[in-house]
Amino acid sequence: MRASHNLWSVMKDGITAAWPICVGYAPIGLAFGVLAQKAGLSPGEIGLMSLLVFAGSAQFIAVSMISGGAAPIPIILTTFTVNLRHLLMSSALAVHLQRLNAGWLSLYAYGVTDESFAMNMTRFREEPWDWRRALVLNHTANLAWIFSTIIGGYGGQFIPAGAFGIDYALPAMFICLLVLQIRGSLYVAVAVIAGLLAVACALLFPGNAYIVAATAAAATVGVFLRKWNGKASKSEETL
């Protein structure tokens, strides 16, 4: 089944798929805007950061480093390590973006976030979905992020800290995105291994390398489990 290329249906599908992400981004973006404004960034600079970086957790970390008086180079290096996980996400997305030219790929790359990645991967697998709809999803989420962070920068001081469970919006979003990725016991196993490894590495080592390390290791174990599983079921068939 192929998805329609009609502009209206592309926009509608992309925006419909993006709106739950926007619901999650709104409180997180507001919270970020408040912190960034307290750290001394103007609403213009907040908007510029959301536009050019577009990576929630890295932006939070950068702002807390700015408040702590860190120099630019350590902030940029930290941003790099926090966002290195996108390397793995873009690699996984590449499988679904064959035959796309370099210009569209470059535009697509801009919108790769944890949320858009997880959402688009689910759609690519489960329904007629294409790069056009995925791009609309990316940029709808992007707009929601930019606007909510700027609004936070202007008026966020009126929201008391910790109100309405804002701090939990991101974890809740990740939990649901994780659930959407589970397609069988092998995926449960990989999730459990990744979670345990990530906790162990996060406790043992400072910094954020634990995300990429645990992800790569757990996916590798997954490949071996699948191989071993496949062999087991084959030998059962021959019996």
Next chain:
Amino acid sequence: MKGDYVLLILGMGIVTYLPRWAPLILLSRRQLPEWLRQWLDFIPVAVLSALIVPAVVTTGEPRQLAVFQPALLVSIPVFIFAWKTRSLAGTVIIGMALFWIAGKCFH
């Protein structure tokens, strides 16, 4: 460092964009070997778990294990809700509400 903010943001933007861009350009035009496709197939579930689990069972800097914290307690019903409904917006709203209530109970 007022004037430097723009340069800082630019630097952050470049180091964030490159890892998003390079794999798309390098990998989308070639036929990937089967083992790599399988490996990439596990990336979503692995990376989300590696992001969420440490966030709800550790606290502080340097990080310490903290199992009895509202974030983890709330995560259990939130996980069940997500599993049953598969609704992202619903999960975010329920999660925030529960976390807010849990915060009030803990203090």
